[in-house]
Amino acid sequence: MTSDNNASARYFTSVCYSADGSCVLAGGNSKYICIYEISQQILVKKFQVSFNRSLDGILDELNSKNLADGGPIDVNDDSGDEADFSANLPGARRGDDGSRKSRVEVMTSQVAFSSTGREWAAVSNEGLHVYSLDDDMIFDPISLTEEITPSAVRSNLKNEKYSVALLVSLHLNEFALVREVLEEIPYGSIPLVVKSIGPEHIERLMQFVSKCMLDSPHLEFYLQFCLEMLRAHGLHMEKYRNSFMRAFRSMHRSVQIHHDELKRVCDENRYTLDVVEDQTQITLDRK
Amino acid sequence: MYTSSGNVLLSPVSNRVQVVDLLTHTVRTLSCEARSNIKTIALSPDDRLLIIIDTENHAMLVNFHRSVVLHRFTFKRNVRICEFSPCGAFFAVTCGNHVQIWHSPGLRREFAPFVLHRTYTGLGDSVISVQWSSDSSVIMASSRSGTVRIWTVQTVDSFEPVTLSGHKSSVVGAYFEKITPGSGGRLRKVYTVSNDGSLVSWNCVYSDETKDDEQKKEFMDASSSAVNFFGGMGNELFSSSNKNGLLSDNTTSQAQHLLKAKWEVSARHYFHQDTEVTATNFSAANNLLIVGFASGIFGLYELPSMSNIHTLSLSNQVIRTVAINDTGEWLAFGCPSTQQLLVWEWRSETYIIKQRGHAYGMRCMAYSNDGVVVATGGEDGSLKLWNTSSGFCYCTLKSHTAPITACVFTNSSVVLSSSLDGTVRAHDLHRYRNFRTYTAPTPCQFTSLAVDPSGEVVVAGTMDPFHIYTWSMQNGKLLDILTGHVGPVSELKFHPTRGTLASASWDGTVKIWDLYKREGEPENIKHAQDVVCCAFRPDGKHMVTGTIGGLLSVWNVEDCKLLFEIDGKHDIAGGEFFLFLLRSGLPFPTLY
Numbered sequence: 001m002t003s004d005n006n007a008s009a010r011y012f013t014s015v016c017y018s019a020d021g022s023c024v025l026a027g028g029n030s031k032y033i034c035i036y037e038i039s040q041q042i043l044v045k046k047f048q049v050s051f052n053r054s055l056d057g058i059l060d061e062l063n064s065k066n067l068a069d070g071g072p073i074d075v076n077d078d079s080g081d082e083a084d085f086s087a088n089l090p091g092a093r094r095g096d097d098g099s100r101k102s103r104v105e106v107m108t109s110q111v112a113f114s115s116t117g118r119e120w121a122a123v124s125n126e127g128l129h130v131y132s133l134d135d136d137m138i139f140d141p142i143s144l145t146e147e148i149t150p151s152a153v154r155s156n157l158k159n160e161k162y163s164v165a166l167l168v169s170l171h172l173n174e175f176a177l178v179r180e181v182l183e184e185i186p187y188g189s190i191p192l193v194v195k196s197i198g199p200e201h202i203e204r205l206m207q208f209v210s211k212c213m214l215d216s217p218h219l220e221f222y223l224q225f226c227l228e229m230l231r232a233h234g235l236h237m238e239k240y241r242n243s244f245m246r247a248f249r250s251m252h253r254s255v256q257i258h259h260d261e262l263k264r265v266c267d268e269n270r271y272t273l274d275v276v277e278d279q280t281q282i283t284l285d286r287k
Numbered sequence: 288m289y290t291s292s293g294n295v296l297l298s299p300v301s302n303r304v305q306v307v308d309l310l311t312h313t314v315r316t317l318s319c320e321a322r323s324n325i326k327t328i329a330l331s332p333d334d335r336l337l338i339i340i341d342t343e344n345h346a347m348l349v350n351f352h353r354s355v356v357l358h359r360f361t362f363k364r365n366v367r368i369c370e371f372s373p374c375g376a377f378f379a380v381t382c383g384n385h386v387q388i389w390h391s392p393g394l395r396r397e398f399a400p401f402v403l404h405r406t407y408t409g410l411g412d413s414v415i416s417v418q419w420s421s422d423s424s425v426i427m428a429s430s431r432s433g434t435v436r437i438w439t440v441q442t443v444d445s446f447e448p449v450t451l452s453g454h455k456s457s458v459v460g461a462y463f464e465k466i467t468p469g470s471g472g473r474l475r476k477v478y479t480v481s482n483d484g485s486l487v488s489w490n491c492v493y494s495d496e497t498k499d500d501e502q503k504k505e506f507m508d509a510s511s512s513a514v515n516f517f518g519g520m521g522n523e524l525f526s527s528s529n530k531n532g533l534l535s536d537n538t539t540s541q542a543q544h545l546l547k548a549k550w551e552v553s554a555r556h557y558f559h560q561d562t563e564v565t566a567t568n569f570s571a572a573n574n575l576l577i578v579g580f581a582s583g584i585f586g587l588y589e590l591p592s593m594s595n596i597h598t599l600s601l602s603n604q605v606i607r608t609v610a611i612n613d614t615g616e617w618l619a620f621g622c623p624s625t626q627q628l629l630v631w632e633w634r635s636e637t638y639i640i641k642q643r644g645h646a647y648g649m650r651c652m653a654y655s656n657d658g659v660v661v662a663t664g665g666e667d668g669s670l671k672l673w674n675t676s677s678g679f680c681y682c683t684l685k686s687h688t689a690p691i692t693a694c695v696f697t698n699s700s701v702v703l704s705s706s707l708d709g710t711v712r713a714h715d716l717h718r719y720r721n722f723r724t725y726t727a728p729t730p731c732q733f734t735s736l737a738v739d740p741s742g743e744v745v746v747a748g749t750m751d752p753f754h755i756y757t758w759s760m761q762n763g764k765l766l767d768i769l770t771g772h773v774g775p776v777s778e779l780k781f782h783p784t785r786g787t788l789a790s791a792s793w794d795g796t797v798k799i800w801d802l803y804k805r806e807g808e809p810e811n812i813k814h815a816q817d818v819v820c821c822a823f824r825p826d827g828k829h830m831v832t833g834t835i836g837g838l839l840s841v842w843n844v845e846d847c848k849l850l851f852e853i854d855g856k857h858d859i860a861g862g863e864f865f866l867f868l869l870r871s872g873l874p875f876p877t878l879y
Contacts, residue, residue: 009837009860010837010856010859010860010861010862011819011833011834011835011836011837011855011856011859012819012820012833012837012839012855012859013819013820013833014820014833015820015821015822015831015832015833015839016822017822017823017824017825017831019825020825021824021825021826021829024822024831024839024841026820026833026839026855026859028833028837028859030859030860030861030862031861031862032858032859032861034855034858034859036839036853036855038829038831038841038851041851041852041853043855043858046858050301050302050320051302051320051322052301052302052320052321052322052323052324053322053323053343054301054302054323054324054342056864057862057863057864058862059862059863060861060862060863061863062863104648105864106862109649109650109651110650110651110652112652112653112654113654114654114658114675115654115656115657115658116657116658118658119658119675121652121654121661121675123649123650123651123652123663125648126300126301126302127300127301127644127648127649128649128652128661128663128673130661130675130678214676245825249657249658250658252657253657253658253659256657256659257659257676
């Protein structure tokens with residue numbers, strides 16, 4: 001037994017702090033990527049990068065049935081395409097003597113957190129894996145009481161109590177519901193609604209708004225939300241800058257994406273118009 | 288690889304399935320994972336069920352919309368192709384040199400959702416392709432031995448399976464022609480394409496065609512009653528598909544027509560490409576045949592006239608798979624050796640998508656400051672920029688000649704990459720070009736890279752002379768060489784607010800350098816083992832380092848004191864390696 005073949009001789013080759021600095025993400029020459037909480041030094045979560053048995057180092061116990069004297073038997077090497085490219089040298093009577101690696105080992109060469117704090121990525125032998133909080137809905141309610149139900153949200157919406165409806169939906173923390181409420185709020189009452197949301201919910205609201213903005217056609221509506229949030233709660237945000245960093249970044253990212261898209265279209269239109277203008281000028285001159 | 292409803296492309300990547308939406312230009316990966324690399328996938332015609340079969344012949348039945356695994360199943364023999372019938376009631380699987388037809392399962396969870404309908408034999412070598420007729424009553428399979436066989440799905444009295452043999456080498460694809468009303472609702476032609484670049488079209492001649500209509504009708508009635516008698520339980524499914532309108536009731540299925548059919552070669556065509564045909568596909572609705580060659584050339588042909596519409600060289604690697612969408616506009620190609628996925632619109636001659644992975648895998652990555660872009664550096668020396676929201680690569684920068692070891696974004700839109708070819712290159716993200724190159728006075732291989740928070744100073748650590756080089760970002764001049772390490776520099780990180788630099792090295796130390804003070808020794812933090820990684824907390828108060836013992840240590844940056852240690856050795860441990868077993872000379876633990 002050497003350090004090479006010892007299954008416990010795995011180590012981290014890349015570490016990275018999360019955007020808020022509370023956790024450390026670590027990946028190495030193993031199939032696992034670990035997230036540690038730093039202040040209490042506990043393992044929060046362990047991700048397995050891949051379950052692909054075509055890679056080496058996935059199974060915890062190997063089956064001796066798949067192992068011959070010369071190396072691992074490839075299960076699928078009957079008369080397929082692979083058989084056309086045999087590893088043997090032409091004319092060789094014995095098998096291949098080389099101690100070449102036939103399988104790729106599983107390992108993570110680098111991990112990094114996104115600055116928005118909503119996702120992180122890892123580079124492994126299989127490619128780039130992006131793990132995101134946004135894709136799967138996580139039910140994470142806060143200070144729930146019996147009155148806080150989706151039907152309460154809807155009845156409040158019906159009675160035009162928008163800020164109450166928004167608060168209740170934020171308590172429930174369900175994306176679809178928050179989005180429904182957000183889109184129901186009339187444009188004119190955005191400033192009032194935003195002002196009535198307490199500072200303890202404003203970060204959550206920012207995250208939801210920036211997420212909604214990404215794929216929504218109501219760009220101005222959400223931009224108005226962003227503006228009002230910054231206006232109404234700017235001082236609070238400035239004071240607790242660190243805790244708002246993630247929300248700021250995701251908001252910035254959403255706005256930036258829209259800006260880039262619009263800019264391209266606008267530029268294109270402007271240049272096309274310029275060309276058309278010039279062309280008409282030229283034709284007029286000719287006449 | 289497979290197109291479903293026309294604008295969505297499925298592409299298996301190692302043991303996962305990627306779904307490429309061609310309209311919105313986004314890629315997502317299904318959350319289910321196969322046990323090993325995927326060999327073939329099949330999507331049911333209603334887009335609800337996906338069957339994934341891997342190289343160990345382990346099949347997964349997946350709800351495509353939810354990507355939930357409904358059932359797992361292992362086929363006994365080597366599976367190459369899986370194909371759903373157009374009516375959705377069956378799917379065909381090639382098992383070695385047999386073809387098996389299974390009843391396709393429903394969406395409800397069952398104990399054993401896969402039920403075998405029939406096994407077809409008679410082909411001499413392993414089966415390469417399977418094709419259903421449009422009314423799902425006839426199935427055709429081609430084999431490596433150069434023969435093609437046609438069977439009926441339900442038992443038809445006095446029907447003998449047809450063998451078409453006219454090729455010299457293995458038949459890559461065999462296709463039914465579309466049944467048009469003009470042909471009397473009967474199958475008229477079959478096309479077979481072989482490995483050596485020849486296409487044979489087969490004519491189907493019906494012996495009752497000369498008889499008068501009444502006799503014909505009588506015969507039809509007799510044969511359909513025979514089918515009902517022999518069909519058994521599977522026939523119920525079949526008749527239910529009839530009711531769904533997939534088959535109109537007044538026409539008899541192709542299986543009964545085939546009773547009186549005689550096959551003859553009508554024409555032979557050759558592609559004249561001097562290389563092997565590696566992949567073919569046929570769009571029956573548009574009569575278009577796409578042929579992919581081993582040289583990376585593809586050809587688009589219109590049948591039955593076999594006129595060449597288009598020939599184009601896509602890459603210099605083998606095209607392993609081709610697909611065509613329902614409207615026949617978009618052709619998709621996959622070249623696994625270069626990890627290329629291309630979608631080509633042949634009418635306008637434009638690429639819809641053109642994606643290519645890193646040829647030998649990735650090595651490093653970096654997020655941009657706003658989290659929108661990810662840069663990855665590959666072993667092939669290329670640097671790629673990916674959009675995180677769509678999952679598409681939008682730029683490839685190929686300036687390095689050796690593997691890229693580290694990449695980093697600066698504040699502005701500049702990405703830097705260090706490589707084993709002895710250069711650090713700065714790339715502009717507006718013009719997508721390499722605008723500055725930093726090199727050391729003596730050739731050396733860079734292993735680590737960092738840029739200071741203001742974006743003024745570039746530092747890179749090396750493999751061999753163990754030095755750290757610092758350059759000015761603006762003019763590319765070498766500012767300083769920091770010496771002191773006695774092992775390769777594994778990682779460099781700048782403090783997020785102060786101008787200090789932490790360097791981790793294999794000599795078991797982390798040194799903290801103050802770049803703006805000329806004199807003074809660097810702060811030295813000693814570890815018990817080689818240090819391979821380090822990172823600062825975003826507020827700059829703590830630093831974490833990792834050693835090859837699997838130990839993570841958290842240090843206070845102010846006074847370089849150890850705060851905590853996390854022993855991650857047991858958390859990260861796991862996974863046996865085949866090769867290590869061999870090297871240690873003890874293949875298996877024995878009982879005695």
